[in-house]
Amino acid sequence: MTEPILEVEGLVKYFPVKIPAAQRLVVRQPLVVHAVEGVSFSLKPGEIFGVVGESGCGKTTLGRTILRLVEPSDGRIVFDGVDITHMKESELRPIRRSMQIIFQDPHAALNPAMTIGESIADPLLIHELATEPEAKVRALEIMTEVGLSPAEQLYTKYPADVSGGQKQRAVIARAMILRPKLIVADEPVAMLDMSIRAKILELMLELKEKYGLTYIFITHDLATAKFICDRIAIMYLGRIVEVGDSSEIYREPKHPYTQALLGAIPVPDPDRPRMKTLPKGEVPDAIRPPAGCRFHPRCPVSTAACGWEPADFLDLLDLRALDDGVRVRDEEALGSGDRFTTQGGASRIRALDPGMTAREKRSLLVLTALGSLAVGLLNALAGVGTFGLGILVILVFDLIARRESVRTDLVDRGTHGDTLRIRALDPGMTAREKRSLLALSVLGALAIGTLQAVMGVGTFAAGVLVIVVFDAIARRESVRTGLVNRATSRVRTYVAGILDAAPQPLAGAVKRITISGSEVLVEFAPSTDPGLRKVDDRDVRCVLY
Amino acid sequence: MSDTVLEARNLRVLYRTKRGPVHAVDGVSFDLRAGETLGVVGETGSGKSTLGKAVLGILPPGTTKEGELLFERKNLLTLPDGQLRRLRGKEIALIFQDPMTRLDPLMTIEDHFLETIRAHESVSAEEARERTRAALASMGIPESRLKNYPHEFSGGMRQRIMIAMGVVMRPKLLVADEPTTSLDVIVEGQILEILEDLKRAYGMSLLLITHNLGIVAEVCDTVGVMYAGLFVEYGPVRDVFKRPIHPYTRGLLASIIHLDSSELVSIDGLPPDLVTPPAGCRFHPRCPYVQDVCRTTAPEWVEYRPGHFALCHFGRDFL
Numbered sequence: 001m002t003e004p005i006l007e008v009e010g011l012v013k014y015f016p017v018k019i020p021a022a023q024r025l026v027v028r029q030p031l032v033v034h035a036v037e038g039v040s041f042s043l044k045p046g047e048i049f050g051v052v053g054e055s056g057c058g059k060t061t062l063g064r065t066i067l068r069l070v071e072p073s074d075g076r077i078v079f080d081g082v083d084i085t086h087m088k089e090s091e092l093r094p095i096r097r098s099m100q101i102i103f104q105d106p107h108a109a110l111n112p113a114m115t116i117g118e119s120i121a122d123p124l125l126i127h128e129l130a131t132e133p134e135a136k137v138r139a140l141e142i143m144t145e146v147g148l149s150p151a152e153q154l155y156t157k158y159p160a161d162v163s164g165g166q167k168q169r170a171v172i173a174r175a176m177i178l179r180p181k182l183i184v185a186d187e188p189v190a191m192l193d194m195s196i197r198a199k200i201l202e203l204m205l206e207l208k209e210k211y212g213l214t215y216i217f218i219t220h221d222l223a224t225a226k227f228i229c230d231r232i233a234i235m236y237l238g239r240i241v242e243v244g245d246s247s248e249i250y251r252e253p254k255h256p257y258t259q260a261l262l263g264a265i266p267v268p269d270p271d272r273p274r275m276k277t278l279p280k281g282e283v284p285d286a287i288r289p290p291a292g293c294r295f296h297p298r299c300p301v302s303t304a305a306c307g308w309e310p311a312d313f314l315d316l317l318d319l320r321a322l323d324d325g326v327r328v329r330d331e332e333a334l335g336s337g338d339r340f341t342t343q344g345g346a347s348r349i350r351a352l353d354p355g356m357t358a359r360e361k362r363s364l365l366v367l368t369a370l371g372s373l374a375v376g377l378l379n380a381l382a383g384v385g386t387f388g389l390g391i392l393v394i395l396v397f398d399l400i401a402r403r404e405s406v407r408t409d410l411v412d413r414g415t416h417g418d419t420l421r422i423r424a425l426d427p428g429m430t431a432r433e434k435r436s437l438l439a440l441s442v443l444g445a446l447a448i449g450t451l452q453a454v455m456g457v458g459t460f461a462a463g464v465l466v467i468v469v470f471d472a473i474a475r476r477e478s479v480r481t482g483l484v485n486r487a488t489s490r491v492r493t494y495v496a497g498i499l500d501a502a503p504q505p506l507a508g509a510v511k512r513i514t515i516s517g518s519e520v521l522v523e524f525a526p527s528t529d530p531g532l533r534k535v536d537d538r539d540v541r542c543v544l545y
Numbered sequence: 546m547s548d549t550v551l552e553a554r555n556l557r558v559l560y561r562t563k564r565g566p567v568h569a570v571d572g573v574s575f576d577l578r579a580g581e582t583l584g585v586v587g588e589t590g591s592g593k594s595t596l597g598k599a600v601l602g603i604l605p606p607g608t609t610k611e612g613e614l615l616f617e618r619k620n621l622l623t624l625p626d627g628q629l630r631r632l633r634g635k636e637i638a639l640i641f642q643d644p645m646t647r648l649d650p651l652m653t654i655e656d657h658f659l660e661t662i663r664a665h666e667s668v669s670a671e672e673a674r675e676r677t678r679a680a681l682a683s684m685g686i687p688e689s690r691l692k693n694y695p696h697e698f699s700g701g702m703r704q705r706i707m708i709a710m711g712v713v714m715r716p717k718l719l720v721a722d723e724p725t726t727s728l729d730v731i732v733e734g735q736i737l738e739i740l741e742d743l744k745r746a747y748g749m750s751l752l753l754i755t756h757n758l759g760i761v762a763e764v765c766d767t768v769g770v771m772y773a774g775l776f777v778e779y780g781p782v783r784d785v786f787k788r789p790i791h792p793y794t795r796g797l798l799a800s801i802i803h804l805d806s807s808e809l810v811s812i813d814g815l816p817p818d819l820v821t822p823p824a825g826c827r828f829h830p831r832c833p834y835v836q837d838v839c840r841t842t843a844p845e846w847v848e849y850r851p852g853h854f855a856l857c858h859f860g861r862d863f864l
């Protein structure tokens with residue numbers, strides 16, 4: 001048994017999500033992207049290990065973390081018997097010669113200001129393994145070896161002057177010049193035209209044979225992986241879902257995700273019937289990855305035990321909202337969709353809204369009644385006051401009217417005096433007219449006063465009545481409870497109806513629907529990741545096995 | 546034929562570059578019938594995207610166009626700009642490879658649609674909004690996301706939004722330039738299914754430009770194989786894939802790495818520089834069957850089977 005060249009144990013890489021400072025005060029737990037989560041494998045020397053998955057599955061991050069180009073958050077990386085997980089950069093540098101990377105995009109991987117030859121020779125100078133003339137000789141050797149010939153002529157060319165295939169050969173040559181043991185090849189042919197991909201892969205295989213290289217071959221292309229890899233790990237959202245010998249995996253893919261990936265590859269044969277059952281949706285957000293098995297929301301054969309959670313229920317409501325009629329009915333029954341939230345193992349829907357509790361209602365009623373009493377009392381006081389004032393006006397005006405003598409005296413004096421005074425005096429109405437007018441206005445004031453008084457007393461009485469009646473109703477809790485109960489059962493039936501129409505695994509995973517106050521709580525059975533388990537000749541992460 | 550939607554006759558597109566004139570498309574002919582899909586397949590620099598741009602009339606200014614490109618009998622190459630603008634987006638729509646760069650990052654999705662719809666039809670804001678909602682719902686994007694900005698969507702969603710925008714005016718012809726290249730296989734499959742459904746539902750024709758022969762085999766009715774600005778082979782998908790004539794087509798089909806591949810095959814050499822294309826047959830420097838005549842004389846466009854054309858001196862030998 002040969003020693004493994006690389007052992008990776010429980011490797012984890014989280015990337016923190018940048019959020020504004022103000023928001024950070026509110027968010028209790030910092031958000032992280034779960035890029036790689038608990039990946040373990042070991043590589044024998046000379047092996048080609050494929051890491052296959054869709055974009056965002058963490059395959060590139062895995063490759064870079066292994067090379068310590070990004071710092072691991074947790075886990076262990078043992079390269080050639082040395083634990084390099086926490087090694088300092090200065091200690092790591094000599095080891096880096098033995099582990100190199102080939103990037104996906106050869107156009108971006110080469111410095112446009114350096115000639116092809118300089119780029120290839122540069123690693124030797126950086127690691128101080130050769131003088132410049134020596135480095136050039138070595139570069140020319142390796143260039144010929146990777147098919148960059150005539151090497152002398154290409155040495156002085158700039159990346160912009162050569163084809164994509166030649167650039168990728170240069171990237172390979174640059175990685176090879178340090179005679180590495182391990183090469184991480186990150187999508188080395190994805191950017192190249194179909195007709196030259198084969199040439200690059202052949203070159204990689206030749207170099208592997210000649211120098212006993214070990215490759216980690218990162219790709220999204222299952223067909224290429226099948227052709228070149230000895231073992232394959234299928235990754236989904238940061239986790240390996242299936243890993244084993246590539247021939248076995250392709251002969252009989254076990255994980256539903258692997259099956260889906262294999263089935264989705266377009267086959268260049270017009271006669272092959274297009275019978276695909278594609279997984280729904282896309283790879284979910286790695287900041288909030290699905291609970292349980294991460295593939296379950298898209299899985300065509302999922303069961304109730306796969307890890308259904310509140311977020312899935314909300315997704316279901318979103319899906320329903322695509323149909324106009326259903327959306328309107330849902331909103332009538334459950335309220336608008338943006339008020340639904342998830343929390344822990346339950347999704348909350350604020351649907352019922354029966355308003356205040358009985359206690360709150362009662363206090364409010366008493367307060368209202370007291371208010372109206374106060375207003376009534378005030379009114380009554382004002383009324384009685386006006387009435388009293390009216391009577392006072394009668395008495396005073398009558399008294400003035402009776403003193404005829406005063407007026408007569410004035411007129412007399414005017415008659416005998418000078419003309420100007422007479423005009424100024426203008427004795428106006430007779431005493432009788434004046435008296436009737438006074439009496440009329442006084443009676444009016446009296447009438448208003450009386451009315452006010454009656455109204456005031458009435459309001460006061462009504463206030464008292466309101467208190468008594470409302471209190472009686474508030475005491476009859478049963479009335480309100482009945483209303484709430486009826487609404488509750490209506491919502492419960494509605495939610496149950498939604499679940500009936502939902503995919504069976506999702507409906508089956510609902511543990512309980514509780515309605516408390518204004519909230520509908522849909523609780524799910526707690527779930528855990530199924531874990532990688534040995535199935536026949538490989539490891540699979542799926543509850544079906 | 547009466548139901549031909551798009552017809553190219555000896556189409557040429559000539560770019561002027563600093564290094565000299567480049568015939569990016571150099572005499573291409575095809576017919577695209579209503580409700581059918583024509584695949585244009587080729588490698589980088591073969592001129593397939595230029596062909597798509599010519600159909601849309603969005604070639605850079607100063608480009609010379611020759612031949613005929615008939616959309617419902619109107620020659621798109623000579624049509625005044627105003628008329629072309631009315632066709633574009635309404636009768637002929639386009640979806641691009643990378644939706645992120647084609648959506649305005651400062652506009653909500655709803656605004657994109659309102660702008661498109663109201664550029665072509667004077668409808669009320671209410672009706673435009675209703676159409677937007679329906680178009681997006683048919684692509685599985687809920688109404689609650691109408692006010693979102695492009696960056697808030699995943700790659701697949703963005704491409705679905707692009708498709709929804711392309712077809713919201715119910716075009717007769719959709720030009721799709723590498724519509725799934727930046728997407729993963731599963732999402733790619735979903736997008737292809739959507740395009741198939743749209744074709745069926747509206748009788749729309751599709752001009753699909755791609756480098757992926759697998760996609761061509763799955764969704765196209767006819768295919769043109771493009772090499773150095775020319776169709777080197779053109780015909781029904783089944784004929785071209787099962788009984789290819791041109792050595793380039795054969796090489797391309799053999800070089801696909803698929804699940805049943807048992808060996809790696811590639812085509813030697815590189816595509817020619819179009820400033821100085823090779824004399825005779827443009828494929829001759831890479832052709833394994835090359836003869837003297839290939840180096841000097843350009844081959845003729847010959848119909849070897851009904852509707853199956855190829856550009857090779859020895860086409861008959863490969864039948």
